[in-house]
Amino acid sequence: MNQQDQVEHLFRHEYGKLVALLSRRIGMQHVDTIEDSVQWAMTQALEFWCRERIPNHPSAWLYKVAYRQLISELRNTKRRNELLVEHFPVEENIADEDTTFSGEMSDSMLRMLFITCDDTIPTESQLVFTLKSLCGFSIKEIAHRLFITEANVYKRFSRAKQQLKQQNIELNTFNYGEMATRLPSVHRILYLVFTEGYLSSHTDMAIRHDLCEEAIHLTTLLTSSKLGEVPDSFALLALMYFHQARMKSRQDGVGALLLLEQQDRSQWNKQQITVAMEFLAQSADGDEISRYHIEAGIAAEHCLSPSFKQTRWDKIATSYQLLEHIAPSPLHQLNRAIATAEWQNPQAGLAVLKSSNIPSWLERSYHWYTVLADLYFRCNEVTLGQEYAKLAIAAAPTKSIKQLLNKRLVKR
Amino acid sequence: MKNKTYMCILRSESGGCEQPSPSEMEIMYAKYQAWQEKFADNILDMGNKLANVGSVVRHDGVNDGPFIELKEVIGGYMMLTAATLDEAIEVIKASPMVSNIGTSIEIREICTP
Numbered sequence: 463m464n465q466q467d468q469v470e471h472l473f474r475h476e477y478g479k480l481v482a483l484l485s486r487r488i489g490m491q492h493v494d495t496i497e498d499s500v501q502w503a504m505t506q507a508l509e510f511w512c513r514e515r516i517p518n519h520p521s522a523w524l525y526k527v528a529y530r531q532l533i534s535e536l537r538n539t540k541r542r543n544e545l546l547v548e549h550f551p552v553e554e555n556i557a558d559e560d561t562t563f564s565g566e567m568s569d570s571m572l573r574m575l576f577i578t579c580d581d582t583i584p585t586e587s588q589l590v591f592t593l594k595s596l597c598g599f600s601i602k603e604i605a606h607r608l609f610i611t612e613a614n615v616y617k618r619f620s621r622a623k624q625q626l627k628q629q630n631i632e633l634n635t636f637n638y639g640e641m642a643t644r645l646p647s648v649h650r651i652l653y654l655v656f657t658e659g660y661l662s663s664h665t666d667m668a669i670r671h672d673l674c675e676e677a678i679h680l681t682t683l684l685t686s687s688k689l690g691e692v693p694d695s696f697a698l699l700a701l702m703y704f705h706q707a708r709m710k711s712r713q714d715g716v717g718a719l720l721l722l723e724q725q726d727r728s729q730w731n732k733q734q735i736t737v738a739m740e741f742l743a744q745s746a747d748g749d750e751i752s753r754y755h756i757e758a759g760i761a762a763e764h765c766l767s768p769s770f771k772q773t774r775w776d777k778i779a780t781s782y783q784l785l786e787h788i789a790p791s792p793l794h795q796l797n798r799a800i801a802t803a804e805w806q807n808p809q810a811g812l813a814v815l816k817s818s819n820i821p822s823w824l825e826r827s828y829h830w831y832t833v834l835a836d837l838y839f840r841c842n843e844v845t846l847g848q849e850y851a852k853l854a855i856a857a858a859p860t861k862s863i864k865q866l867l868n869k870r871l872v873k874r
Numbered sequence: 875m876k877n878k879t880y881m882c883i884l885r886s887e888s889g890g891c892e893q894p895s896p897s898e899m900e901i902m903y904a905k906y907q908a909w910q911e912k913f914a915d916n917i918l919d920m921g922n923k924l925a926n927v928g929s930v931v932r933h934d935g936v937n938d939g940p941f942i943e944l945k946e947v948i949g950g951y952m953m954l955t956a957a958t959l960d961e962a963i964e965v966i967k968a969s970p971m972v973s974n975i976g977t978s979i980e981i982r983e984i985c986t987p
Contacts, residue, residue, distance in 0.1 A: 473896040473903070501893055508899050512906040513920040600895030672897075 473504055475679065476521055477598030480528055482570035486633035488532065490577070490626055495535050496528075497595065503528035521564065571596060572687055573633045575680065579647035580629075583622050588647075589654050590615055591622035597655075597676040607673060608658060641689055648690075649698055649754065652681050656702050660709070674709065678702050685741075696745035697754035703738035704761035707731040723770045735765045753789040756781050775805035792824045796833055808840035828857040828867070835871050847871075879918065879984045880954045880962045885946040887976035905970040916965045921952030946978065959983065 477500055484496045503524045517523040578591050593599045593607075594615075601619065605612040659673025681699045684690035711729040742758055760781045767773040782798035785791075795818050803811025815834065824830050835850035851871035858864040894902065910917060926947055930937040956962040962981050971977060 471897075471900065473900045477896045501896075504896060504899055505893070508903055508906075509923055511903065512910075513922065598896035600898075603895055603897065 471675075472520060473507075474598035476524055477504065478574075478596035479521070479567040479571050480524055481595050482574035482633075483525065483567050484528065484532060485574060486570040488536075489630070490633065491630050492532075492536065493595070493623060493627060495539075496532060499528045499532035499535060500524075502531050521567065525563075568683055569687070570633060571680075572683060572690070573636055573641070575648055575651075575684075576641045576644050577626060577631055577633065577636060578622065579644050579651050580625070581647060583625050584618075585650070585654070587618040587622035587625075588651055589658075590618040591626070592651055592655065592680075593673075593676070594619050596680070599672075638689060645690070645692070645694070648684065649694055649752075652677050652684070653698060653701075653754070655680070656705070660705050671709070674702065674706055678706065693745045693747050693750065694752045694754055696741045696747075697752055697758045700738045700741035700745055701754055701758035701761055703734050703741060704758060704765050707734035707738065707765060722764065727769070730765065738762070738765070751784075751788070753785060756785045756788065760785075773804070775801050779805050792818070792820050793829070795820070796824070796829060799837070800833060803837055803840070808837045812837045812841065826857065828854045828859070828863065831857060832867060832871065839871070877955045877957055878959075879986070880956060880959070880981050881984055882921075882952045882954055882962075882966060883948055883980040883982070884950045884952070884971060885978045885980065886949045886974065887946055902970060909969050913965050913968070916954050916956055916961070917952070918955050919953040921950055923950040924948055949977075954981075 480500045480503070481493070481496055484500070485493055488496065506527050507520070507524055511517070511520075574596060575592065578588050578596070580588070583591075590604060590608075593604050594601065599607070601612050601615050604619075605615045608615070656674055656677035659670045659675075659677065678699070681695065681702060685695045685699055707730050708725070710731065711725040711727070738758070739762070742762060745755060745758065760778055763774050763778050763781075779798055779801035782794050782801060785794045786798070795814065799811045799814040802814050812834075815837075820830065831850045831854035835847050835854055838844075838850060839847035851867070854871060855864055855867050858867055910920075926949075927938075954962050954965055956965060959981065966972060966979050966981060969979075972979060
């Protein structure tokens with residue numbers, strides 16, 4: 463392995479592991495000081511690794527430096543912590559080759575993730591806390607990725623942190639039974655991290671990739687743990703890989719979004735599709751079916767189909783119907799309308815939309831207008847089509863989406 | 875032509891700047907690696923960082939740091955080898971260190987008899 467590879471995302475990935483491990487050993491109530499110490503250790507690393515070589519065991523190096531800094535900070539700043547600090551040796555010796563160390567790190571990271579996914583903390587705060595403390599993104603970077611202001615990120619982050627500090631759960635004693643009940647919330651957060659990256663219309667590919675990669679990183683960690691190796695986790699991971707495989711072909715040379723029909727299927731990453739298929743097979747254990755199973759199934763249909771025309775639209779339409787039952791969302795209905803139009807005809811697609819109660823928020827969104835415009839055009843109802851096309855473009859949130867719609871709906 | 879040796883003295887403005895995020899550090903580290911690889915023949919010694927406490931000894935006494943009266947603090951040094959001062963300047967100009975606002979690097983030839 464060359465040094466460059468070794469370092470790719472080393473800082474960011476180590477950040478989360480170190481924060482988790484120190485929170486476990488020293489206590490969640492010190493999470494602020496812990497984050498500062500880890501940050502400090504990384505600054506030191508940057509300084510020393512550039513001058514000398516990167517140590518053979520960067521994790522252990524960072525841990526020692528962060529630990530020392532943390533203890534001295536706790537000693538210096540809070541007299542009331544003196545008693546507590548006495549319990550910890552100044553130098554904590556860990557052998558560089560310690561394999562249980564890396565195991566403990568991963569385990570701590572998972573525990574921290576489960577603690578974060580607490581139903582009393584709003585989902586958006588859970589998301590921000592996960593991105594900040596476990597994925598190592600800064601407030602600024604999160605704001606940039608979630609399209610919200612830094613102040614807003616900070617507010618969400620503080621809220622989660624406050625609550626977690628108050629609860630002061632011992633990461634060590636947090637038991638498996640308690641953790642197991644939180645598994646669905648953990649899946650939801652990982653799914654959110656992924657979709658924030660995948661669905662975002664950010665023109666900077668790197669930024670979107672970041673979030674998808676983090677989601678895959680954490681989900682992989684989850685599937686390799688005793689608690690997390692359940693069908694739903696594998697389905698979620700399969701779903702992520704299927705989408706990831708198509709990621710590159712979703713943009714043209716200048717960064718504009720491309721529709722499925724126009725994507726160059728030869729660009730889809732076959733290796734990732736194979737990996738996804740393996741996870742999908744692993745997820746087919748037991749008799750429970752989750753939304754992740756169905757979504758992964760739909761993504762698999764797309765990935766395995768040789769062309770847009772040859773896609774098994776019948777299977778996709780029925781999958782969306784099933785999805786509506788398991789996880790009701792009007793977006794699934796919209797997707798079913800699209801699939802039905804391809805499977806049967808545009809009129810049948812329109813009928814799906816007319817027969818359902820679409821909530822007002824969706825009725826004003828560009829998704830809704832776009833599908834309507836497209837279907838009306840295809841039914842030769844040009845006036846209605848144009849009307850909805852205008853509404854769709856006006857409602858589109860970003861320039862790249864406006865361009866995409868313009869290409870699809872106006873220049874037909 | 876025999877190469878000369880240069881000492882590069884790194885100064886930076888005292889006072890904290892915003893802490894880089896882990897991904898920014900990753901990028902910085904990658905830049906350092908690329909720079910060091912490119913100029914491996916010129917870089918003799920990456921030198922060291924200097925602590926910001928220390929003392930100044932004069933005939934009339936000893937002044938202890940930190941030297942807060944100075945706006946710029948010497949933060950570190952490194953050694954280069956180059957045929958000319960211009961070449962040394964090029965190496966330093968390409969380094970990620972100078973891209974930090976508030977950092978200046980002084981290049982001085984080490985005189986040998």
